[in-house]
């Protein structure tokens with residue numbers, strides 16, 4: 001049995017990997033400069049020529065060059081000038097694009113980041129396949145694929161690597177009524193579930209009601225859940241694994257790059273980068289506020305900049321994603337032999353709240369709340385009485401208490417949660433309880449906020 005999906009590309013020493021990377025980086029930069037007016041303008045704007053990049057340190061000094069809003073602007077310009085939506089950063093002839101997928105698109109112009117030439121599509125399948133393998137998928141598996149069809153990033157593009165690996169994809173949209181999904185799963189007998197954590201939770205609750213049997217009867221033993229935080233929260237992970245009698249792994253796809261996946265280590269270790277030859281993410285870390293480089297060492301927290309390697313159509317260069325991550329350079333216990341870092345997702349910069357000037361991510365708040373399961377159900381909302389990010393203290397949190405918790409026990413429980421928030425994040429909070437399931441269950445993305453000022 002193979003140890004990894006691609007033994008030749010993944011099992012390298014760090015030195016070998018860096019050599020390949022630097023060579024590919026220089027080639028990619030020259031290519032972008034020569035092929036795209038957008039990148040020429042950008043590089044000239046910060047005063048560097050691709051030839052100037054001789055070492056990794058040279059590259060790190062260059063500031064971010066692009067973000068989501070600029071990507072949209074670049075697209076608007078190409079629509080206006082050339083009648084295509086891919087953006088001025090398109091580096092190949094238009095007719096070479098054979099896959100065009102958008103992300104989300106609920107607000108503003110959708111971005112066409114998931115648009116590929118044949119070469120880029122093969123590269124995508126290859127990078128994602130490495131992550132799928134690491135999270136335990138094998139040829140012959142049967143995947144119940146249950147994302148909201150309209151849900152942006154998780155669109156059909158994450159299915160193609162399954163076929164590429166020889167895996168059956170049983171595709172049913174998460175909008176389908178849950179009874180239909182259960183019926184479909186009962187006849188197709190998948191052994192893997194790919195969905196959001198919210199959907200998996202909905203299935204845990206619905207399956208016994210519909211069939212009279214525990215959800216473990218379904219035979220799903222591998223959980224690849226993504227699109228929301230959750231796997232890093234031990235209590236949520238435990239509940240999932242116990243109910244399905246399986247293992248949960250997550251994987252994260254960042255704007256068509258950032259190939260990585262969690263591993264089979266007992267304790268959650270974050271996501272291993274599996275394709276150092278295809279893109280740069282955690283090694284190009286900046287302070288999100290000052291935009292200055294942060295030294296990449298074990299435990300460092302910052303915003304990772306994305307740079308594509310070996311991408312032909314729409315390469316991203318120094319792309320500022322808006323995600324704060326924590327990077328681990330020490331190896332974990334799983335014996336994955338690749339030289340990449342591990343990454344924990346801390347939160348979206350846009351979601352960061354400031355309580356009396358102290359920054360806190362909603363995920364951190366959820367982390368505190370869920371550590372009180374089973375005295376709470378784990379469902380919660382942060383109540384915003386004024387537009388984010390500045391919150392007038394205390395931070396108000398609505399929490400579902402657990403079934404069987406007596407009203408008389410609630411004040412003490414609230415106090416404990418509030419104290420833990422203060423201890424861990426130096427944030428003053430106020431907990432308000434509602435009964436179990438009062439916040440409802442959704443099969444799409446669970447909201448973190450309740451915006452009362454609207």
Ligand SMILES: [Zn+2]
Pocket residue numbers: 263264265269272332333334335336
């Ligand atoms: Zn590992």
